[in-house]
Amino acid sequence: MKFFGFTKNNLLLIISLLLFTLPTEAQRAKYVFFFIGDGMGLAQVATTEAMLAARHNGEGFENLNFSEFPITGIITTHAANRLVTGSAAAGTALASGHKTNINRIGMNGDATEPLNSIAYYAKARGKKVGIISSVSIDHATPASFYAHRPDRNDYYDISQDLAASNFDFFGGGGFAKPNGGGDKKPSSWELAQKAGYTITRTRAQFDTLSPAAGKALAVAPRLGSSRAMPYAIDQTADDITLSAFVEKAIQMLDNERGFFIMCEEGKIDWACHSNDAVAMAYNIEALAQAIEPALKFYQQHPDETLIVVTADHETGGLALGYALTRYDSYLQMLTAQKVSMERFAAIADSTFAIPGHNHPDTAMALVLKYYKLGSENGIQLTDREYKLLQDAYLVTTQQMKIDDKDEMRLRYGHEHALAATATRILNNKAGLAWTTWSHTASSVPVYAIGASAESFSGVYDNTDVPKKIAQAMGIKMEERKSREENKLIIIDK
Ligand SMILES: [Zn+2]
Structure with missing residues (x-):
């Protein structure tokens, strides 16, 4: 049997193709x-x-x-x-x-x-x-x-x-x-x-x-x-x-x-x-x-x-890997951090503003409290890391200036020096590294x-x-070429 020149089988094939290719509502x-x-x-x-x-x-x-x-x-x-x-x-x-x-x-x-x-x-x-x-x-x-x-x-x-x-x-x-x-x-x-x-x-x-x-x-x-x-x-x-x-x-x-x-x-x-x-x-x-x-x-x-x-x-x-941790990861260390770095920076600044609290020991106590960095029971610091934190405290409180702009950028970006350093040390010790700010x-x-x-x-x-x-x-995003065509869609109020 033929319908308009198609055999019944052809017609069924065409209908089923249409059904499969056209997205239904x-x-x-x-x-x-x-x-x-x-x-x-x-x-x-x-x-x-x-x-x-x-x-x-x-x-x-x-x-x-x-x-x-x-x-x-x-x-x-x-x-x-x-x-x-x-x-x-x-x-x-x-x-x-x-x-x-x-x-x-x-x-x-x-x-x-x-x-x-x-x-x-x-x-x-x-x-x-x-x-x-x-x-x-x-x-x-x-x-x-x-x-x-x-x-x-x-x-x-x-x-x-x-x-x-x-x-x-x-x-x-x-x-x-x-x-x-x-x-x-x-x-x-x-x-x-x-x-x-x-x-x-x-x-x-x-x-x-x-x-x-x-x-x-x-x-x-x-x-x-x-x-x-x-x-x-x-x-x-x-x-x-x-x-x-x-x-x-x-x-x-x-x-x-x-x-x-x-x-x-x-x-x-x-x-x-x-x-x-x-x-x-x-x-x-x-x-x-x-x-x-x-x-x-x-x-x-x-x-x-x-x-x-x-x-x-x-x-x-x-990157999930860092030069000094080689093939090891210690991500459980990250559970030590209690607040965002931004919040830590605010806490550190307001603490240093209290009379008698602008002191390296205060800085280390804060780093210990919020990152568990630097205690026998917490996460131990190497001499290098300790020195980085001390420098960062001095830069934060403007007692020290690093003149080399590249060195400043590599260490702290545009961030709070102490907060950036504590966070960087914890990230690195966990086996994470960052290449850019x-x-x-x-x-x-x-x-x-x-x-x-x-x-x-x-x-x-x-x-x-x-x-x-x-x-x-089911929407066509039209390619509009001319300025006239490119008018914004105005939504009826
Ligand atoms: Zn973005």
């Missing part, structure tokens, strides 16, 4: 979670997993939840004008699918054209959008998803774009420079409020925040330096965790047309800039905990949910689970990530 990612561990390379993940095993008296590695995702990939991270990227160029690549120059936020290399992010495409398709970060909400990574500015440091201008985005939920840190517009202009807070955002700044307000509030900006009740959430290792029960922000976002955004949620763990990068492996590992654990509510949601909607976890670049040039050009991992997750397998570029997410969502 059910296979599409209606709900997308996009997690970015800022500065999180493979060594950062492996160190955290080795530390978890060491903390539980085991050996080897204890998997984080996202390490068990069925699909993994590797991405290159370079910027358009530099091999070693920065968070703005890398964030723009992960958000818009375009390579750009260092410091650009959602704009092309010469800062003449705005670039639409995947979040705008999702919003234009009627999905709700949430943007979360553990650092300030106008920082480079979150800003890349909603702002279009030539320079990541234009914090006030970026906050204007946040207010104008009409995205549904923002959560995490505050504004870095809310009064950057000067006295006459409204503050970043007023801009958001005028644009219709409900702002929560206390735990009680956060707890009662519900979809009835409409668009919302939920800020952590306690903010640390640069208006970021405190390091995970320094958080207390009063702090709102990154995980709680993701949980709240799901509650606020769940609707029949779906959602897109980007959640950045930004302090992994800050810890790596300080070469502080312990603070880094706690923040990677915080990222894994933030993925838990997404996994729970995925289990309820397995055919329609996509979770992607990746990084914008590696920070610090971290900056980013590196190493490739970073991608982990995926859920609808169309298989497309994230392989080796590709960071600009491919949002394109793959768009494809999974």
